[in-house]
Amino acid sequence: MTTVERPGALPARLPVRELARACVGACALAATELAARRAGLAEVPEARVDDGAVAAAFLSERQLLVDGRAPVAFAPMSRFWRTADGWVRTHANYPHHRARLLGALDLPADATADTVAARLAERPAGEVEESVYGAGGLAAALRTPAQWQAHEQAAEVAARPLIERERPTTAPTRVLAPLDPATAPLLPAAGLRVLDLTRVLAGPVATRALALLGADVLRVDAPWLPELPDLHADTGFGKRSATLDLGAGPGTFEELLASADVVVTGYRPSALDRFGLSPKALFARRPGLVVAQVSAWGAYGPWGARRGFDSLVQVATGIAATEGSAEQPGALPAQALDHGTGYLLAAAVLRALTEQSYDGGGRFVRLALARTAHWLTDGIRPAPAPGAPY
Known part of the structure; x- marks a missing residue:
């Protein structure tokens, strides 16, 4: 692999x-490997x-203009707040998360940021973290x-590989349609359904x-839980999308599953x-199938069932403290845990498809933002x- 280094990119x-x-x-190498397999290339x-x-890809959500305006990255209630003993960061971009945050703080739905700041300033960060999570919201105390490293979840995360890989089933060898680079672009995932x-x-x-x-990618969301429009604009390139009530019966989803090669899930484990x-x-x-799963904290340990986002993982794992100052926490120059984990997940899927073309079997791959954070900091x-001074 050839790399072109740009020392000023993503400073941190x-x-x-x-x-x-x-x-x-890793994603590029996995893609070229699958392309070579399908095209019958010797090398x-x-x-x-x-x-x-x-760097541009890792900052993709900042590269767009939506109807002439810059996308909204964080809502007013998604930010750092001072607490009685330190700092906490909340995530309330989605209306239901905002409502749960305010409910956990015993504040009305029309509470202002100043009101939230005053309430949080009275409470310890750890208490805020637990009470907000207990209400179904999202908050992380600065560590x-x-x-x-002294936290039980950190030990669970560190004990896992960066990419968990399993072969849980036997299945026939995957037959991949051949690609002819002389007649069409060499797209390694062409014809595969995700x-x-x-x-x-x-x-x-x-x-x-x-x-x-x-790949032919179909994104499926619940009708009552649509994606934020700006994020959908950024990450929806090349995809089709639909809404489907999974609780209304299995019929439609089973039809989709019957022709799928890959299923990718990104909700809390279970x-x-x-x-x-x-x-x-x-x-x-x-x-x-190839089944790929990504979550914030991993599917294990005391935080295995918790919701989470990149910004909160940075705060909990010490990254925000490292990138900040004595006066205020900081952040990475991009949502690098999200983007990095995303490209690793794509690499794992591509590699799994190549493996299936040799010896079949189902493949399960799993990643977590917290494990990527461990890789960045360990x-x-x-x-x-x-x-x-250094």
Whole structure:
């Protein structure tokens, strides 16, 4: 693989540029490997990864104009707040998450940011984190790297590989339609059907990558839980989309599943199980699937069932403390955990498809934002803050 380094791309104290390059590079290598397999090439084509292009991809939600305006990245209630003993970050981009946050704080639906700030300033950060999560909302107390390392969830995360991979079923060898690079673009996922049951942001990034590599991707959302329009505009390139009430009966989804090659889910682990969409249930009906799962905290440990987003994982795992100052927490220059995990998820799917073309079997792959955060930070000495001695 050829790399073009751009030292100024994605500046941070942590090696974000290197992480981004590695994640996109893994996806590119997996794509070229599958393309070579389908085209009958004796050698895998060389991949080229340019830091500038990678940085643009990791900042994709900031590159768009929607009806002439910049997309809205965070709602007013999605931010850092001072607490009685430190800081907490909340995520309330979706109306139902905003309502749950205000409910946990015993505030009315029309509460202002000033009112929320005053209420949070009275309470310890850890108490806010637990009460908001208990109400179905999202909040994370700011932790230092050492505080996160002492947390039980951190130990569970560190014990797992970056990409969990299983072969849970036997199935015939996958027969991939051949590709002829002399007559058409060499799109490695051409003709493959992907059911996209994901939301912000890692899952949609993964399925966007698969779509741009030729896959027929159908994104499915609940009718009462539509995606935020700006995020849908950013991650919907190359996809079709539909709404479907999974609780209304299995008929329509079973028709979609019957012709699917890949199912990607991006909700909390087990959140879709009641609809018959656990990996085990999917493989029972279609043994030759590739099932890919991404979540914030992983499907294990005390936080395995928690909701989460990139910004909150940064806060809980010590990244925000590392990138900030003594006066205020900071953040990575991009939602790098989301984007990086998304490209790794796409790479894992592509690699699984190549493996199936040799020896069949179902494939299950699973990633977590918190595990990507561990990869970014483990054993790393951050660069000095601007103006600080090393």
